[in-house]
Amino acid sequence: MMKSYEYYDRIAYMYDEMYNNKKWLTLRKAVEHYMDKTINMKNAKVLDVGSGTGYWLEYFLNKDFSVYALEPSAKMIEFAKEKFKDKVKYFNTTIENFDTYDKFDVLNIQGDVLSYVEDLDLVMKKLSNIINKDGLLFATVDSYYYMRKLVKKYGSRREMEIFEKYHITTVGSQYGVFNSRCFTLEDIKDLEKYGFQVLEIRGCGYSNNLEEEIEKSYNIVLGEHIYFSLRYLK
Template sequence: MGREFMHIFDEWADTYQDAVSGQQIEYRSVFEHYEEILDAVADRVSGKTIEFGVGTGNLFEKLLNKQIDVIGIEPNERMLEIAKSRFPNTKMVDGDFLNFPKTENVHNIVSSYAFHHLTDDEKSQAFELYHHLLVDDGEVIFADTLFKDDTHHQRAIDDAKEKGFSNLAQDLMREYYTTLPKMEDIITKAGFQVSFKQLNDFVWLIHAKK
């Protein structure tokens, strides 16, 4: 359920803003067009929304600016603390993609840079859960790292190693990155129609409609 990566989130909490703004060369390509990526998610949202993996609150802020009724779910205590300090008196609670306070009449479920912390089996469980949770025609809109196939995944690892990006290479080997065909199969089997759009070398927009 992603909670096995809590120690990584602890390390990221105080440096995440530097990474997304391109100040960490190792992760610059991962976060290329970061603001546009968040906009690609936020621009498709209307109605009551759950955001998983709020992190330090960057997508959450865009949703608030659109006056979206959004509930933030975040498993990491330090990141949740940072997000709450940025946006006091908003709805943010502890939880993860599979374990969170349930709510009714949800129109959208969104996330950025987080769904790869679930195994493929857990991803399947999540989409089955979301299908029951969402209203008719409800949508899941995720921006997350995907690869066209296993060969492209291995190439990304090899490229990171060749550039001396050991942390990035370790991330790509340790976390549960999946492929487009596997993700499409997971989502369609759960009862959604899905489309994909590549937003940078790593990140794809996943737009699934119930």
């Protein structure tokens, strides 16, 4: 089984084109809308975890924040460097192996990164060590409720048993597959044990229309992905 960043190395050259469609553009604009309502700080220091080719780097640069990009795929981060040059500080590593004395006001973890990490407990402890008090964490993850329907329809009995027990399945395309941890609402609320407070949870991936996407986002169990925001309290 390949690592998620090995998969993204394979598709880096076409990643932007793959996600440049109405569905994904609408989903991202909806998430921007949710984040805009939550962010109430200026001159913030942001770590974009799993920054990819840089969609969210641009979002935070437009807010005049100090932006740091963390991306384990060497090919993906090269595309980001071409776009943003020295406007961003780059780290080509995983969050598990990221060593820093810096602390951040915002941790942005889009693109289901928390679904793809191998050791969620280790990662959440790392994140809680590098975020400032009252700092914000934004994330999207794969939805247990949506994926369960797919595993039930297309998977074997054994795959369904594994999914029900561990909430893990495989995702990808013809370019490769890797494991994804799918989150329930309870899984997200359980992240509060790391010192966070859940601020908002929404479903994602309902519609190509932005207004409809936002309106349906409260019906979380029907979304393909789940967006959530947390505040660090310690």
